[in-house]
Structure formats: C-alpha cells, structure tokens
Amino acid sequence: MPDDSTTAITCTTFELPSPDGGPPVRGDVRVRQGHRADAAIVFCHGFKGFRRFGFFPNLARAAAQRGFAAVTVDFSRNGIGPDGADTFSAMHLFTEHTHTRNLDEIRRVTDVLARGALLDRPARRIGLFGHSRGGGEAVLAAAADPRVNALVTWAAIARVDRWTPEQVAAWNAGGNVEIENARTKQMMPIGPDYWRDLDANRARLDILAAATRVTVPWLIVHGDADASVPVDEGRQLFDAAGEDTELLVVEGADHGFNAKHPYAGATPELRVAAEATLEWFETHLD
Template sequence: MTTTVHRTPFRLTPPGADLRGDYWVGDAPAEDAALVVCHGFKGFKDWGFFPWLCEQLASRTGIAVASFNFDGSGVREWDFDDLEAFSHNTFSRELWDLEAILDGLAAGRLGDVDIPPASRFGLLGHSRGGATCILKAGQRSQVKGLVTWASISSVTRYEGFAAQWDAGETVIIPNARTKQDMPLERNVLDDMRANLERLDVLASAASLRIPVAVVHGTADESVPFDDARRIVEAAGDRARLVGVQGATHTFQAGHPFAGPTPELEAAVDASVELFTRVFG
C-alpha cells in the first residue's frame, strides 16, 4: 500500500514543556489508529532518516504518524539551540512528553491542529527513544504494537557518569557533527535512582502482551546487540528479533540525510510488517 503523504507541523505546550512536531497523514488514513515515532539521545525529529521514515510509515501502512522533539532534546527552532533543556532531560520527562502526544492524538487535537481522534497506538523508538517506548507501552493499554530500533535495554547506563556528578561536575557530551560541547546535569541519574522500578525497561518488556519487533544492527557501535537479545528474552514469544546484518547504530544513515541505505530499508520493512499486521 502506498499513498501521497501530507506533513502538518504542530506545537503542543503541556505544563512545563514545549513539544514541536509533525503529523504525517495520507489521503485515506486508517481509522482510529496512529503511530508515534520517538528519537533518541542527541536526536531530533528532523535528524537524518526520521522524516523519510515517517513518510514511509504513513505511505506504506496507511496509518497517520506523529513525530516530535522531546522537550529535553535540545532542539526548538533549529539544530541544538536549547542546550539548557538538553542538560536537564530525564526519562520521566520523556514519558510525560510522550503521554502528552498520545493524549493529543486521542483527543483529536495536537496544539492548534485538529486531527481524527485515535484510540489505538503503535510506537517506534530509536536508541534511548526505544526504551521510552517500551516503558510507555507497559503503562498504556491503547498501545497495540511496538517497534524498537537500536534500543538500550536499561537506563542504568548513566551510572557511568556518577563519579563526575558526585564531584559536582557537569558531564560534557561532545557532538562531533555540530562541534558543540553538550552539557548533561545529574537530573537523569537522580530520576533513574528515584524511579528504578518504574523505569525498569526489561520488566516493562516482560509485562507486554502485544506484538514487538526489536530491530538492531549487528555492528551497532553505540548500543551492543546484546541489548536487543535482552529485550526479546524479556518480552517473550510475542517479540521478534530483527538483526540487520552489518548495520550501525543509525543503519548507515547520517545527517543531513543522503537517502536510504539497504540497512535502513530493512529496518523500515520490518516496522511496516509489524504495524500492518497489528492494524490491518
């Protein structure tokens, strides 16, 4: 199935947040359903393959797609123009942001954009966004299908910066592409420690009773392939591991986007297959 896709920007401002996004929809979208695409750490809705991915999903599944920048993404109008927000981002904040997007889709309104209301959702998250999607799928029963791309399997990876934060330092994350030093305060660590049970990615995966596709490159340089295995083992029989042979963390794609790669197309094919099967 393919169709012409229209992209409409929206801005949602729940308390304490500013969510900029896009709503992608074909000429005859499936009723009562929507997909949500979530970026990862140092990602944003317009990074690299995300616009192409959203267009592909909307065109090939016939389901409306919402993509957005998390409030703590560090991106407002352009590339990483709000590093203060980036420095204080947490997993709990991302879950609240995603909840606001789902609430807007359910209500039929994203900011000042009116849309057909949806009561069934599919989630797709890349890297850290994959963990956020797993956690949200375990909390909201309207989520009927889940796809992760190169997802982390635990939020505890941020314990690696604990010594620097305990010494009163700000962690600096270099951005090789933009040449920015991106600050990271200890909020993410404090949030993780205070909410270990609620932020347990594998426990949430184990609670799921929905189809799950865990897509991961076998040559991922940022998140080990073993993370994918752990997620699938936790999720059980309803989960499918899709190992993309030789694929990197971003499936050989970069920013600016130079077009799809065979590895990226394999990831999209697996995603389309799951969402088409779930939503018909």
C-alpha cells in the same frame, strides 16, 4: 522504504503544552492527503536525536503513505529550539532532560491522539516506534499504557544506567556531565537532575523488567555492527519479552542502520529495517 513517492503527504506541525509546565512538546503529523487516518504511530527519537533527524522524516512519510498518521516528536528538553534547526540552539534545555519527563511526554502525545486532538477523529489504534534511548523509553511507555497496540524498537537500549563512576560523582557533586556530539562537535551538558531522576525512579525505568510486561506485538530490530548499543542488548530485550515478540538482526547495520544525517537516502540495511517495521504495523494496527 521509498525515498520519494507520487502519493501526496500532508505534514502539519503542532505544539503541546509540556506536562510539567515547561517548554512545549513539538512535533509533525504526516497523513496521506485525502485520507482520514484512524491509526497512528508515534516516533520517539533517541539521545542527541530529534524528530527531523536522519531517517525519521522519510520513515514517517512512508508510514503515512501506508495510511497511518505518523507523529514525529521532539522531546521538550532535547536541545532543539523553536526554529527546529539541527544545531541544538537550546542547549540549556538539554541540560534539564530526564527519562521520566520523556515518558510523561510520550503519554501526553498518546492522550491527545486518543482524544482526537491531533487528528480529525480519535485514534482507534496506536503504535509506538523508538530508536536507541527512545526505543528503551518506548518499551517503558508500552508496558504502562494499555492504549498502545503495537511496538517497534530499533537499536533500543536495555538499561538506562550506562554511566561511569566519574560521571556519577560529578552529578553527585552538583555538576554537569558533558557528552560530545560527534556530528556537530558540540559538548552537550547533562545536569544533575538527570541522575537524581534516574536514581529515584529505578523501578519505573527498569527496561528489562518492563519488557516482561509488554503484552502487545513487539518487533525488536538491531544491527549486528552497532557500536553504540551492542546487539546483545537487543537479544536481552527479546529474551525478557513475551511470546508475541520477534527479533530481527540486520547484518552489517550500525546504530543508524548505515544512514546518516543529513539524510542522503536509504541504505540496504535501512530498507530491511523499514520494510519489516511497516509490515509489522500494517499487520498489528489493522
């Protein structure tokens, strides 16, 4: 994955009304200057992530260099405010996030791409990319949307129910559960509606069951040194998936493929993951 290039890339910021009438879905579209892209890749961030986190802008830029429209998205309740700052200035929105809301917003972005509202033409083919929780949600979205033509997940979760009995008890009592952001040291509150949504939509949010229904080409990438989402979850997804699926285990890679935020350049592990990803999309979105 190149960190710079002589290829000129145009980056356009957009806002879409949220499907539930709440805060907008914000994003960036990157395209190669002078190129009319008709295949798009939607990039879905994970828990405590955002569209300009770490490797996301550079990976999107590399995808645009290869001729795709690269669409990076902020989920409406990810805690990032209108200023786009990485300090989570809208933490009150983070409290309201749910998995089904994120899925509805992925579909919203897919809808506008299919109609041609974000590009100068309808997207002929659409790929989904997801990291961590966003990877699990991309699996769910790909299994449910026939307009998705290819899928890549990095360090994807295989299940959404990852919470302790104490945390569940706090939600059931109507309280928030706070999770520390190791980077910013902020305590990030998750409201009880998150748990109600999960509990009421277990069938829709069953990632391993969805994996059996993914029919498009799917590349699963996972680091064998991932302490946040163990590589066994990547293997579980691979075991559940169909024949048109490949598993790439990157030796020595942690949850972020050893890259950091602020982004300081591609690591060897990130380059392996990125090159495999770009080749996958080039092969299956042609």
